[in-house]
Amino acid sequence: MTQQAAIALGVDLRVLAAAPDESAARVIRDVRIGHHTDLDALRAFAAGCDAVTFDHEHVPTGHVEALAAAGVAVRPGAAALVHAQDKAVMRERLGAAGVPCPAWARVASAADLKEFGEEHGWPVVLKAVRGGYDGRGVWVCDSAEQAAEVLGSGVELMAEAFVPFERELAVLVARSPHGQGVSYPVVETVQRDGICVEVIAPAPGLDPEHAARAQHIALKVATELGVTGLLAVEMFQLPGGRVVVNELAMRPHNSGHWTIEGARTSQFEQHLRAVLDLPLGSPSPVAPVAVMANVLGGADPDVFARYEHVMAHDPGVKVHFYGKEVRPGRKIGHVTALGTDLAEVRARARHAAVHLATGEYV
Amino acid sequence: MTQQAAIALGVDLRVLAAAPDESAARVIRDVRIGHHTDLDALRAFAAGCDAVTFDHEHVPTGHVEALAAAGVAVRPGAAALVHAQDKAVMRERLGAAGVPCPAWARVASAADLKEFGEEHGWPVVLKAVRGGYDGRGVWVCDSAEQAAEVLGSGVELMAEAFVPFERELAVLVARSPHGQGVSYPVVETVQRDGICVEVIAPAPGLDPEHAARAQHIALKVATELGVTGLLAVEMFQLPGGRVVVNELAMRPHNSGHWTIEGARTSQFEQHLRAVLDLPLGSPSPVAPVAVMANVLGGADPDVFARYEHVMAHDPGVKVHFYGKEVRPGRKIGHVTALGTDLAEVRARARHAAVHLATGEYV
Numbered sequence: 238m239t240q241q242a243a244i245a246l247g248v249d250l251r252v253l254a255a256a257p258d259e260s261a262a263r264v265i266r267d268v269r270i271g272h273h274t275d276l277d278a279l280r281a282f283a284a285g286c287d288a289v290t291f292d293h294e295h296v297p298t299g300h301v302e303a304l305a306a307a308g309v310a311v312r313p314g315a316a317a318l319v320h321a322q323d324k325a326v327m328r329e330r331l332g333a334a335g336v337p338c339p340a341w342a343r344v345a346s347a348a349d350l351k352e353f354g355e356e357h358g359w360p361v362v363l364k365a366v367r368g369g370y371d372g373r374g375v376w377v378c379d380s381a382e383q384a385a386e387v388l389g390s391g392v393e394l395m396a397e398a399f400v401p402f403e404r405e406l407a408v409l410v411a412r413s414p415h416g417q418g419v420s421y422p423v424v425e426t427v428q429r430d431g432i433c434v435e436v437i438a439p440a441p442g443l444d445p446e447h448a449a450r451a452q453h454i455a456l457k458v459a460t461e462l463g464v465t466g467l468l469a470v471e472m473f474q475l476p477g478g479r480v481v482v483n484e485l486a487m488r489p490h491n492s493g494h495w496t497i498e499g500a501r502t503s504q505f506e507q508h509l510r511a512v513l514d515l516p517l518g519s520p521s522p523v524a525p526v527a528v529m530a531n532v533l534g535g536a537d538p539d540v541f542a543r544y545e546h547v548m549a550h551d552p553g554v555k556v557h558f559y560g561k562e563v564r565p566g567r568k569i570g571h572v573t574a575l576g577t578d579l580a581e582v583r584a585r586a587r588h589a590a591v592h593l594a595t596g597e598y599v
Numbered sequence: 600m601t602q603q604a605a606i607a608l609g610v611d612l613r614v615l616a617a618a619p620d621e622s623a624a625r626v627i628r629d630v631r632i633g634h635h636t637d638l639d640a641l642r643a644f645a646a647g648c649d650a651v652t653f654d655h656e657h658v659p660t661g662h663v664e665a666l667a668a669a670g671v672a673v674r675p676g677a678a679a680l681v682h683a684q685d686k687a688v689m690r691e692r693l694g695a696a697g698v699p700c701p702a703w704a705r706v707a708s709a710a711d712l713k714e715f716g717e718e719h720g721w722p723v724v725l726k727a728v729r730g731g732y733d734g735r736g737v738w739v740c741d742s743a744e745q746a747a748e749v750l751g752s753g754v755e756l757m758a759e760a761f762v763p764f765e766r767e768l769a770v771l772v773a774r775s776p777h778g779q780g781v782s783y784p785v786v787e788t789v790q791r792d793g794i795c796v797e798v799i800a801p802a803p804g805l806d807p808e809h810a811a812r813a814q815h816i817a818l819k820v821a822t823e824l825g826v827t828g829l830l831a832v833e834m835f836q837l838p839g840g841r842v843v844v845n846e847l848a849m850r851p852h853n854s855g856h857w858t859i860e861g862a863r864t865s866q867f868e869q870h871l872r873a874v875l876d877l878p879l880g881s882p883s884p885v886a887p888v889a890v891m892a893n894v895l896g897g898a899d900p901d902v903f904a905r906y907e908h909v910m911a912h913d914p915g916v917k918v919h920f921y922g923k924e925v926r927p928g929r930k931i932g933h934v935t936a937l938g939t940d941l942a943e944v945r946a947r948a949r950h951a952a953v954h955l956a957t958g959e960y961v
Binding site: 241502556557 | 906
């Protein structure tokens with residue numbers, strides 16, 4: 238999807254891919270094969286690039302530092318990126334900056350977890366400090382005993398107080414090296430089994446003051462951490478409207494896919510503009526309501542066979558496929574619907590996403 | 600721009616390019632180098648493609664027929680495409696179908712031209728029957744003597760009555776092999792020196808009945824000629840509102856670039872859906888006014904140096920570069936602005952296009 242934006246901007250992309258059949262490698266001419274944990278591959282890849290950026294958080298922090306030390310313009314830089322890689326470092330930094338977060342502590346043993354649970358109440362959310370994604374690396378525990386296996390695995394862990402949230406929100410902001418910042422409207426994200434299934438833009442019924450406060454927090458985090466490029470701030474909204482920060486991502490993010498059709502500037506264009514230090518684009522929405530629904534792989538891998546119903550049924554829905562092999566539960570694409578009536582737009586997006594995944598008519 | 604649409608649809612594109620630095624070849628992985636007049640190159644290119652289509656009209660009709668005879672799904676097919684390649688064949692067919700066109704005749708000599716001028720009045724528009732583009736191959740003559748050089752060049756020619764038009768309109772329609780047809784709103788195109796500089800969607804102040812009539816004509820032409828894919832019908836609007844057909848193109852067309860941001864379905868996505876026989880997408884506009892302005896190459900080739908002003912000045916304007924070498928007068932990109940106030944939206948698009956081309960502030 239970044240390539241779609243790069244084509245319009247006249248930006249030549251080069252991609253580092255582990256294999257030639259990875260999604261991005263299929264649609265970009267300048268593909269370098271190599272692994273993102275191989276520093277030599279990263280150095281060879283970066284040679285000649287005006288800027289280097291990421292579509293995931295898994296490049297080791299030390300490798301990002303080594304590239305920067307060699308003169309590569311890596312955006313975001315290691316000092317910012319580490320906060321999207323290491324949840325404990327992120328919590329320490331956000332806490333010091335006064336950004337609202339759940340109570341948390343590093344835990345290394347059942348005794349640590351028990352102590353945390355007794356202080357903050359059960360359930361406790363146990364998280365891998367590094368490497369979690371789409372619900373992986375997160376365990377909701379009712380007792381320390383329940384977490385025995387994870388605690389004994391040698392993975393670095395932290396505990397967080399379970400937040401009795403009303404709903405989940407996300408704020409996507411962009412920040413450029415010269416310091417310009419913009420915020421997209423606050424969206425509501427709907428998760429199922431730890432995976433985002435739907436994003437509603439803007440978040441329905443959100444009080445304008447609460448929305449402004451959430452955008453302020455996201456821009457403050459971007460500034461405090463020195464982010465260049467996109468920053469997605471996932472938040473919990475508590476009863477009464479207050480928010481606490483859940484997770485950070487520093488790249489185009491699932492919660493911003495609606496911007497491709499739903500905003501003047503897509504998050505992918507915005508990320509390129511930000512990391513190239515160009516003026517940022519307008520984040521204004523183009524319709525009163527946009528709903529994005531993820532297409533999750535189902536039992537039948539032949540999604541293309543179900544194209545025709547979706548396209549004929551709703552000529553206005555936009556379908557995006559990622560060129561990924563279909564595996565049950567995997568995000569293989571998304572659909573976006575725009576309109577004015579929230580219930581109708583949600584139903585359209587859901588119908589298309591479910592049908593593409595399963596062939597069902599919902 | 601077709602690649603941008605192909606990425607979302609999950610369609611793998613292969614491109615035949617004369618050189619690896621051509622625009623499309625720079626953004627597509629599967630590039631075959633060869634010339635579009637080389638039948639062997641065309642055959643090798645087409646092997647394994649589900650469908651073959653065009654981004655210009657210059658593949659010889661006989662080659663298109665040969666591919667089809669070998670079982671390749673070429674869309675549009677030769678029998679339709681010839682009407683966008685040969686203006687005399689087009690005029691004969693449209694005349695027979697009762698589609699309004701200017702008076703015309705084949706001319707081979709000064710005497711023929713003089714006779715035509717005496718019957719229909721001067722000036723006369725002399726056209727090359729094949730191969731014209733962006734004002735090339737068109738000569739407005741006040742006398743037969745004035746055209747002596749062209750008449751003596753051996754180029755196959757036709758004469759058309761000069762149409763005293765009020766403005767130029769264009770209608771973009773799509774038609775699929777299974778017979779579905781859709782029309783985008785009628786647009787106004789503004790030409791300078793035979794080159795389109797601006798497209799306004801929808802055509803300002805166009806009477807709804809005249810608009811419906813123009814759309815009806817375009818869909819009728821698509822059906823009569825058996826077009827599959829896009830058909831752009833360029834028209835002259837006469838005083839009183841009546842239209843006559845000027846030119847045809849059977850591919851994504853400059854008059855439809857506004858659809859990338861300005862319509863639910865871009866013309867590039869629509870063309871892919873049509874040639875793959877998928878249901879067509881909604882042609883509905885997403886804003887009351889969209890204006891596209893072409894960026895024509897100026898004296899200074901470094902357009903990127905002028906990015907920053909344009910992006911900072913107007914965060915809502917969308918810039919598209921084609922990855923083409925800058926030559927004076929060449930279409931190297933375009934900009935699109937959306938909004939509600941016609942004069943304001945035109946001014947925004949013009950400002951961006953002129954500044955990118957020349958560095959001037961207009």
